[in-house]
Amino acid sequence: MLDPISRVRRFNRAVTSAVGALDTSFLGRGRPLGAARVLNAIGHGRSEIGEIRDYLGLDSGLMSRLLRGLEDEGLVETHAHEEDARRRVVSLTRTGKREFAAYEDLSNSQAEGFLARNSQREALLAAMDLIASALTRDRIALTELDPRSDAARYCLAEYYAELSRRFKQGFDVSLSRDPDAKDMRRPRGSFIVAMSDTLPIGCVGLKGTDHGYAEIKRLWVAPSARGLGLGKRLMDRTEEAARSLGIALLRLDTNSALPEAGQLYRTTGWREIPRFNDDPYPDLFFEKQIRS
Amino acid sequence: MLDPISRVRRFNRAVTSAVGALDTSFLGRGRPLGAARVLNAIGHGRSEIGEIRDYLGLDSGLMSRLLRGLEDEGLVETHAHEEDARRRVVSLTRTGKREFAAYEDLSNSQAEGFLARNSQREALLAAMDLIASALTRDRIALTELDPRSDAARYCLAEYYAELSRRFKQGFDVSLSRDPDAKDMRRPRGSFIVAMSDTLPIGCVGLKGTDHGYAEIKRLWVAPSARGLGLGKRLMDRTEEAARSLGIALLRLDTNSALPEAGQLYRTTGWREIPRFNDDPYPDLFFEKQIRS
DNA sequence: GCAATTATCTGACTAAAGTCAGATAATGCT
DNA sequence: AGCATTATCTGACTTTAGTCAGATAATTGC
Numbered sequence: 003m004l005d006p007i008s009r010v011r012r013f014n015r016a017v018t019s020a021v022g023a024l025d026t027s028f029l030g031r032g033r034p035l036g037a038a039r040v041l042n043a044i045g046h047g048r049s050e051i052g053e054i055r056d057y058l059g060l061d062s063g064l065m066s067r068l069l070r071g072l073e074d075e076g077l078v079e080t081h082a083h084e085e086d087a088r089r090r091v092v093s094l095t096r097t098g099k100r101e102f103a104a105y106e107d108l109s110n111s112q113a114e115g116f117l118a119r120n121s122q123r124e125a126l127l128a129a130m131d132l133i134a135s136a137l138t139r140d141r142i143a144l145t146e147l148d149p150r151s152d153a154a155r156y157c158l159a160e161y162y163a164e165l166s167r168r169f170k171q172g173f174d175v176s177l178s179r180d181p182d183a184k185d186m187r188r189p190r191g192s193f194i195v196a197m198s199d200t201l202p203i204g205c206v207g208l209k210g211t212d213h214g215y216a217e218i219k220r221l222w223v224a225p226s227a228r229g230l231g232l233g234k235r236l237m238d239r240t241e242e243a244a245r246s247l248g249i250a251l252l253r254l255d256t257n258s259a260l261p262e263a264g265q266l267y268r269t270t271g272w273r274e275i276p277r278f279n280d281d282p283y284p285d286l287f288f289e290k291q292i293r294s
Numbered sequence: 295m296l297d298p299i300s301r302v303r304r305f306n307r308a309v310t311s312a313v314g315a316l317d318t319s320f321l322g323r324g325r326p327l328g329a330a331r332v333l334n335a336i337g338h339g340r341s342e343i344g345e346i347r348d349y350l351g352l353d354s355g356l357m358s359r360l361l362r363g364l365e366d367e368g369l370v371e372t373h374a375h376e377e378d379a380r381r382r383v384v385s386l387t388r389t390g391k392r393e394f395a396a397y398e399d400l401s402n403s404q405a406e407g408f409l410a411r412n413s414q415r416e417a418l419l420a421a422m423d424l425i426a427s428a429l430t431r432d433r434i435a436l437t438e439l440d441p442r443s444d445a446a447r448y449c450l451a452e453y454y455a456e457l458s459r460r461f462k463q464g465f466d467v468s469l470s471r472d473p474d475a476k477d478m479r480r481p482r483g484s485f486i487v488a489m490s491d492t493l494p495i496g497c498v499g500l501k502g503t504d505h506g507y508a509e510i511k512r513l514w515v516a517p518s519a520r521g522l523g524l525g526k527r528l529m530d531r532t533e534e535a536a537r538s539l540g541i542a543l544l545r546l547d548t549n550s551a552l553p554e555a556g557q558l559y560r561t562t563g564w565r566e567i568p569r570f571n572d573d574p575y576p577d578l579f580f581e582k583q584i585r586s
Numbered sequence: 587g588c589a590a591t592t593a594t595c596t597g598a599c600t601a602a603a604g605t606c607a608g609a610t611a612a613t614g615c616t
Numbered sequence: 617a618g619c620a621t622t623a624t625c626t627g628a629c630t631t632t633a634g635t636c637a638g639a640t641a642a643t644t645g646c
Contacts, residue, residue: 061605
């Protein structure tokens with residue numbers, strides 16, 4: 003009865019009925035679940051109809067009708083896409099925003115209620131993070147973003163916070179050579195963010211220089227997403243980006259207080275080299291030749 | 295973004311889409327979800343129609359039609375209840391058993407696949423147990439069972455195993471005064487099992503004696519269900535049973551190697567008394583006067 | 587024995603979700 | 617320019633789920 007498979011299945015059943023309760027709470031606002039899900043997808047920033055359709059797994063006919071329904075209720079407006087008038091973008095009206103906020107309140111108080119009902123709060127949260135990361139691991143999307151975008155800035159803030167926790171002497175961004183955002187955008191470089199659902203859980207920057215190589219900077223993976231091979235995926239993707247930019251030589255610096263990083267570099271073809279900059283924080287330097 | 299509520303909501307989303315995938319896998323056998331759920335409920339041993347209806351939250355008309363459908367497929371048979379011909383009991387035919395086994399295989403391989411895909415196996419399982427217990431805490435059912443039933447015997451085995459882990463000198467049931475099953479059944483006593491879903495997660499026995507008191511024996515709560523106040527619930531329920539049996543004085547023995555048990559007794563009106571038996575294991579003895 | 591109650595079933599609905607074959611209009615490609 | 621492709625929409629379905637008012641038959645309580 004306590005074999006691993008039974009335990010997983012008990013979890014599945016528990017969660018299935020909890021999800022059922024969650025779904026029916028959405029019905030509290032007198033709208034069928036399908037329409038509520040579309041409204042929420044729009045509220046969470048998805049604007050292109052095709053994207054929403056894919057995300058929710060809906061047929062195009064059904065999607066279209068759900069949108070008409072929301073339009074009739076005065077909750078959303080659709081417009082032609084600026085660059086491609088076949089595609090449509092949808093946005094919330096003022097009424098729609100209010101309605102979306104009501105759904106958000108419902109979800110938030112549901113979550114709050116769950117936490118309040120249970121005593122082992124931190125243990126539960128850690129368990130939830132772990133399971134959420136495990137469940138969504140093959141839906142982690144790596145996307146090139148502007149390093150000044152919200153998601154990128156969130157990752158960088160978490161990265162700096164972690165460095166200051168882990169470096170004995172703390173970490174002050176202003177003392178480090180802060181790469182200019184321009185150097186981490188095409189065509190000079192690139193910045194890649196890993197998103198799990200709507201949560202940024204990792205990043206890495208590729209910084210172009212004028213010295214015949216590019217640098218890897220700001221490799222970070224969220225604590226709840228470690229052990230999923232995400233660091234490797236981010237690095238692979240960066241090398242790909244470098245190749246596409248015609249870059250043949252990569253360098254990076256790191257610190258021996260981050261042993262898992264050094265370990266990753268050593269096992270993926272990086273070669274330790276002498277110090278190549280005067281940044282005060284790093285004490286380890288690597289180089290990798292790419293291009294087959 | 296990492297505030298507790300967002301973390302709970304991210305978990306909810308992850309789990310919602312995983313459950314969606316689980317549900318659609320059930321559709322792989324070409325049967326609508328409703329019918330599949332009824333078939334599975336029957337396969338898992340529920341035989342009375344009313345019970346299944348309550349468990350799945352179905353309308354009686356709908357339930358009836360789903361059953362007719364399964365009958366037409368040759369998967370189930372219904373008969374009148376032996377003691378009350380208004381009620382109907384339903385059972386699987388041979389074909390039905392095969393079909394149910396196919397669903398079981400699907401569920402098992404789904405669970406197996408999840409475990410195989412992830413590296414932190416033990417951490418994941420512990421996280422799942424914790425969350426499942428938290429989610430189902432208000433659906434934990436306490437029922438009086440025969441101490442020789444499967445669920446009761448499972449609890450007792452777990453209880454003995456735990457004692458032998460926690461007692462320095464180990465634990466051998468045969469050395470302990472093993473209460474006769476008859477003493478823990480009405481009208482002499484009672485045995486109560488806590489069920490979370492289909493998993494027994496706790497038990498307690500009320501053992502009648504001929505000395506003017508009854509004894510509480512075998513109080514056990516599964517590790518994954520601790521911290522939910524289940525021990526207290528089990529004790530309250532036992533006192534209720536004792537009252538209904540006209541018992542006014544309760545005694546119990548325990549061991550100081552189980553501090554959480556002693557703690558529970560001390561805070562719920564039990565009074566420490568001198569040794570009242572010659573069982574080799576206990577070193578702490580309590581008594582409680584009940585009846586208002 | 588008989589009225590009230592209980593468990594299940596049937597018929598006649600509605601609502602929601604999903605499917606699919608075109609229709610329409612914009613865009614890409616040569 | 618003209619044809620294939622793409623994104624969305626519409627109409628005409630089907631299936632599933634769910635509701636509700638009786639009908640039927642067994643049982644309980646007096």
